[in-house]
Amino acid sequence: MFDMRHPFxxxxxxxxxxxxxxxxxxxxxxxxxxxxxxxxxxAIGGYTAYHLLYAWVPPEEDEDNDNG
Structure with a gap:
């Protein structure tokens, strides 16, 4: 549906x-x-509850940062 690991x-x-x-x-x-x-x-609520609350893994701080 959408990116559950988005920094938003x-x-x-x-x-x-x-x-x-x-x-x-x-x-x-x-x-x-x-x-x-x-x-x-x-069903969408259950899906989002699982991914956003139960199995939440924060996104990396600077995934797109190419400083090195």
Missing amino acids: FRPLWIRISTVVFCFAWAAMELALDEGTWAMIFG
């Missing part, structure tokens, strides 16, 4: 917000009786 996701609050947003969207779709979309966003 380094702060913990951004990773948590991303996961909460996905699950909140799934809950909204479920409340609107849209089961298919609720399952899709629930």
Whole structure:
């Protein structure tokens, strides 16, 4: 889907917000009786929760730095 090791996701609050947003969207779709979309966003929430919270490995500081 997208690069989970991007430096954008380094702060913990951004990773948590991303996961909460996905699950909140799934809950909204479920409340609107849209089961298919609720399952899709629930799966995306589970995927992001695993990669951004459980199996998080911070990106290298300067991967693209060619100072040497």
